[in-house]
Amino acid sequence: xxxxxxxxxxxxxxxxxxxxxxxxxxxxxxxxxxxxxxxxxxxxxxxxxxxxxxxxxxxxxxxxxxxxxxxxxxxxxxxxxxxxxxxxxxxxxxxxxxxxxxxxxxxxxxxxxxxxxxxxxxxxxxxxxxxxxxxxxxxxxxxxxxxxxxxxxxxxxxxxxxxxxxxxxxxxxxxxxxxxxxxxxxxxxxxxxxxxxxxxxxxxxxxxxxxxxxxxxxxxxxxxxxxxxxxxxxxxxxxxxxxxxxxxxxxxxxxxxxxxxxxxxxxxxxxxxxxxxxxxxxxxxxxxxxxxxxxxxx
Numbered sequence: 001x002x003x004x005x006x007x008x009x010x011x012x013x014x015x016x017x018x019x020x021x022x023x024x025x026x027x028x029x030x031x032x033x034x035x036x037x038x039x040x041x042x043x044x045x046x047x048x049x050x051x052x053x054x055x056x057x058x059x060x061x062x063x064x065x066x067x068x069x070x071x072x073x074x075x076x077x078x079x080x081x082x083x084x085x086x087x088x089x090x091x092x093x094x095x096x097x098x099x100x101x102x103x104x105x106x107x108x109x110x111x112x113x114x115x116x117x118x119x120x121x122x123x124x125x126x127x128x129x130x131x132x133x134x135x136x137x138x139x140x141x142x143x144x145x146x147x148x149x150x151x152x153x154x155x156x157x158x159x160x161x162x163x164x165x166x167x168x169x170x171x172x173x174x175x176x177x178x179x180x181x182x183x184x185x186x187x188x189x190x191x192x193x194x195x196x197x198x199x200x201x202x203x204x205x206x207x208x209x210x211x212x213x214x215x216x217x218x219x220x221x222x223x224x225x226x227x228x229x230x231x232x233x234x235x236x237x238x239x240x241x242x243x244x245x246x247x248x249x250x251x252x253x254x255x256x257x258x259x260x261x262x263x264x265x266x267x268x269x270x271x272x273x274x275x276x277x278x279x280x281x282x283x284x285x286x287x288x289x290x291x292x293x294x295x296x297x298x
Contacts, residue, residue, distance in 0.1 A: 002049055003035070004048075007042055010030070010062050011023045013066045017218065029075070030061055030074065034058055034061065035051070035058075072087050073088060073093075078094060080094040080098075081136075081140045085136050086162060086165060086166055089224070090162055091134040091156075091159045092228045092229065094136040097286045100286055102141060104295070106144045109127060112200075124148060125147070126198045127141050127149070128202065128246075129203070130201065130205065131154060131203055132160075133156075134159065134162050141200075142180045143172075148177075149181075150178070151183060151195065151198075153185050153187065154184065155185065156228070159228070160183075187246065188238065197255070198250050199254075200256055200257070201256075201257040202258050202259070203259040203260070205239035205260075206227065206231050207262040208229050208231070209232070209233045209236050209262070209264075210230055210232055236265060237268060240272045240273070241272055241276075243259060247278070251298070255297065256295065256296075257296045259296075261292065261294055263291045270294055278297060278298060281294060282294065
């Protein structure tokens with residue numbers, strides 16, 4: 001089969017699930033992963049023929065896509081902050097909005113590292129990532145701020161297996177960065193002993209209310225882990241109250257905290273942190289101009 005034929009057929013099959021442009025992007029991503037083709041191969045080489053041995057692999061992958069499975073799970077990879085992460089259905093697929101949290105975290109950690117290099121004897125910056133999932137936040141900060149000590153926390157053994165199984169050996173060797181440590185713990189339970197103090201506490205907890213399920217696409221609702229997505233309408237801020245308690249216990253004197261939030265509950269979530277005793281709280285918008293993060297400190 002010609003590549004152009006497979007792409008055309010695949011795009012048509014996916015148009016009931018996605019806009020045409022997104023369906024095309026998904027098909028190009030699939031072919032790039034399995035065949036090694038570029039986004040322009042079918043244009044520059046209209047006679048490009050698919051290797052017969054790879055056709056069954058493509059057909060099976062397309063069948064999964066037409067059932068609504070996300071392309072990231074089908075190929076097992078996703079891009080985030082310039083790094084390639086392994087993902088499967090034990091973890092959420094990292095969203096572009098969360099990159100903004102990482103960028104801000106990297107700025108804060110890098111600034112603190114420079115200050116300590118000049119005045120603090122080089123004491124490493126310590127970062128805690130609550131509800132770490134795939135480890136995308138933990139790894140991004142660790143790799144971007146070499147020398148930082150990063151700890152990721154999650155209750156899911158499946159998620160922790162994914163997080164600890166990320167392969168950044170080349171980047172670690174090139175930069176001298178330290179791989180994050182991943183620990184199984186329940187954020188809704190009391191803070192475990194022995195974690196120490198942290199300069200930066202990050203979190204992206206479950207925050208979508210059950211009543212908002214109707215707004216989600218099939219590829220999210222049917223495939224991404226519900227435990228990492230949803231909270232009850234009766235108590236949608238349960239994780240933020242817990243994160244506030246963890247932060248009070250674990251945040252160092254001049255530390256900072258950043259958390260991703262439900263855009264519909266910005267003021268309510270800010271109140272959680274103010275009521276917990278954090279005197280500085282800022283509601284920050286994402287690139288869609290939606291309430292997306294709260295930065296808070298003592």
